[in-house]
Amino acid sequence: MNKKLLNFIFLLTPIAIFAQEGVDEKIDRIFGNATGWFVEFIFYQIPFTDQISVYWVLFPLILGATYFTFYFNLINVRGFWTSINIVRGKYDDLEERKNHKVEMAKLEFTDEEDNPDTIRVEGHEGEVSHFQALTAALSATVGLGNIAGVAIAVSIGGAGATFWMIVAGLLGMASKFVECTLGVKYRDIEADGTVYGGPMYYLTKGLKSKGLGGLGKVLAGVFAVFVIGGSFGGGNMFQVNQAFQLVENITGGDASFLHGRGWLFGIVMAVLVGIVIIGGIKKIAKVTDKIVPFMVVIYVTASLFVIIANYDMIGAAFMQIFNGAFSPEGVAGGAIGVLVQGFRRAAFSNEAGVGSASIAHSAVKTKYAASEGMVALLEPFIDTVVVCTMTALVLIITGNVTAENASLNDAQAILLTSGAFESAISWFPYVLTIAVVLFAFSTMISWSYYGFQGWAYLFGRSKKMEYVYKLLFCIFVVIGSAASLGSVIGFSDAMIFAMMVPNMIGLIILAPKVKQELNKYLAAIKSRKES
Template sequence: MKKYLLSIFTLITPFLTFAQEAANKGIDQIIDEKFGNATGWFVNAVFYQIPFSEDVKIYWVLFPLILGALYFTVYFKFINFSGFFTSINIVRGNYDDLEDRANHKVEISKSKFTDEDDNPDTIRIEGHEGEVSHFQALTAALSATVGLGNIAGVAIAVSIGGAGATFWMIVAGFLGMASKFVECTLGVKYRDIEDDGTVYGGPMYYLTKGLKSKGLGGLGKVLAVLFAIFVIGGSFGGGNMFQVNQAFQLVENITGGENSFLHGNGWAFGVVMAILVGIVIIGGIKKIAKVTDKIVPFMVAIYVAASLFVIFANFSMLGDAFAQIYNGAFSPEGIAGGAVGVLVQGFRRAAFSNEAGIGSASIAHSAVKTKYAASEGMVALLEPFIDTVVVCTMTALVLIITGNVAAENASLNDAQAILLTSGAFESAISWFPYVLTIAVVLFAFSSMISWSYYGFQGWSYLFGRTKKAEYSYKILFCLFVIIGSAASLGSVIGFSDAMVFAMMVPNMVGLVILAPKVRDELNKYMKAIKDRT
């Protein structure tokens, strides 16, 4: 009997310890500490800074990002500029006749997981009725990228790097267009399509199949496995915890800040969000995903309209704002690391916002029905332009015009920086923080659904395409929703950025090696357009 009691006591001791800590510190703080301790080593490794001088240190992961984007820009003869109007024409449907069908329909097929006419896991990618035009693919992908990165990420960048960080975000956006083109072309070229029509695509597949075709099968498998691990972590971090954490920050602030009934109870908000997300990704209720697809573009339009209202209401200050952006990019004052520090912040936040070169977008675009892989790559290159060059610049201008990029803001922590955007809009539109809070929750919800799909693709690559593997991942995903809302923003952003940038490393290696394959696809598609005319 004593033996059994000792065993039981041994098992419950950790829970008693946790309960005692909870009584002293609070659940949120304990989760934050445990999470920070568990992931700190990885964050430090990914964000190791190479010292170039006493004041200038550069993250090593920015080198493959910047150099890769520059390489693709030159290799494809500045396609981010020369192909811009062609991409718009593709989105408009001007070249749909090249696909041998007038309305660009994707055939509806039975899902192996349900009795419904479409796979609920890909409904956000495939469209409302199982149809996907290039325009629908673009808006579906944008619903996952335009959102919290533009609202909070820009505030973080300009609070640390000053107005000049905006300039480098714009540069990163233009360069990222070339990276996005390459990875999304490869995503379509090397995708797997099951007998039921379910699409499995992304870096896992073009790293495996593409590099095998180049005689580098072993390297391809290693890179594919690494990417699959990182995309799962990225879905838990940047696609989940980062989203719900920022949503909670604004909800808590709008309901009273430190006096809010939610203060110190982020886990409770997380439980509610986890249930809602779980209903969609576990229950497979397609109607909710369809409603989200309708609401999110509407909220993006509201956000852009509000930004334009603030900008044009202060039109006389616009010239000075652009001057601050330009001057701050090359001769910043009071910014750690000087111009290089500003550049680093701009590129770091741009990458997190538009995900160019990271590989996640290729997972979404691989589900598109097309004969020409390069056609979807051309469409995809518009995403960084819309997401970073347009929307992020609007957010930055609002922050600058309303005086929220002052020198004293450089020392703000991440949580305070997020609230800068809300306060900037409130100074011009008193009621807008309430609308922004709703938009943030919707953006977070939408992004979490999309990233659950990305992460599941990596999970299925590693553990198989079984029902058991599917639900194991989705239950874990919902648990991380709770962790994300309870952890501090510093821990969440560090882990989120680390996983996102870690995804980029194996992806970029594959993109550079497979660039000639993309060039062949581009030449084939451009020849088809030329022959048509």
């Protein structure tokens, strides 16, 4: 075994044992007392009735998504087939054509402190394909929120919650389009081809082009802090913690050989994560473009099997969804159950409006920023409209939508979904356990990239700073599986929520820039058809 890897494991082991000795609980209590005000502010709920309260951050997300949907003339609907064709590679020749009728416009920010190497290679260099960028971003979104979050949602709000979940997913497609177009447009590319992108860069460069350079730098710095915190907690510790609980349950619960040995599971996961993330986005994309399609196909196939096996109940299930959609319980379940529970635990399930996905998409090989924005709008559709809806239908058909389940936590909700599948496929809980571990693994490696981009923005792009971050990330994998750091995870979830604030301000201001990019790309497609 590699000597460096052995040293790495020896470093993690005492950290894991330390976390097992109860010190984590004391740290958690102190940390919770110090950061409770921030968590309470981000998760403040506005009461509407005695039964319905909604987190305030829900409003800018939904209102922003609705605004983008109409500002871009229903791009989430009319651009859907074009997006699929881009992923299929139908328009790849646009990237290579030299005598094109639509001439590539010079970058508007070449004199705005852009990286000189970006100016030289922008438009024809990147690190990953459209499909790899899509799967890398999807790997961070398709996960526990699709399984646990949906179970909690339909338990709180009934079957009608599913309707509001689908609406949120469709609207979120427009937000994702905007932020990922900007991610490509304002990225930095080093001389060696390494890409640095995301809200940090389009907030600084984009807002400077609007005469708001000072505001842009402040918003970018705030976002970078939030994305680092979110990567350690919601994108790391929470994922491995929930995966371990399901593995422990499937191997015997309290009688499992893993009981009380979360640190062992954490070390294995940390080593696997470390091996992947050391290679950067190219290595991450090579892993996710295999794991994500596999996970989604397995999960959707199993869902379809349960649904088809109970085909006589499909009509009644959809009637429950539509009849319950506009009842007070349905609205509460949709808004609080999915759009809040799902977002708190999996960044609104699809992360639309949060800005994180634009970091992965910015690494794509393209000269048209809007092309990747259109690819990105498929994410909320796959994540929320397809995968989450499948989970909801399985729960509804198998009769697991009951008010008694409304108080379940995420780990218990996963077991509820597992039981729903087990009622039709006796051995599926074992497959689901593997899927959840893969969901957690893929989410962690993608969020490590998100967090590192924020880290590099704040502390520089040196190899030393890169390895400091990646080592810290792997240490948090072990801590997350071994400890019960509720306050730390709650704080990091609040940071993921808070990422939306600086990001959404930038998206609204820069929407006209996105429209210019969209028109340029659509003109290129039209010219291709005519030539």
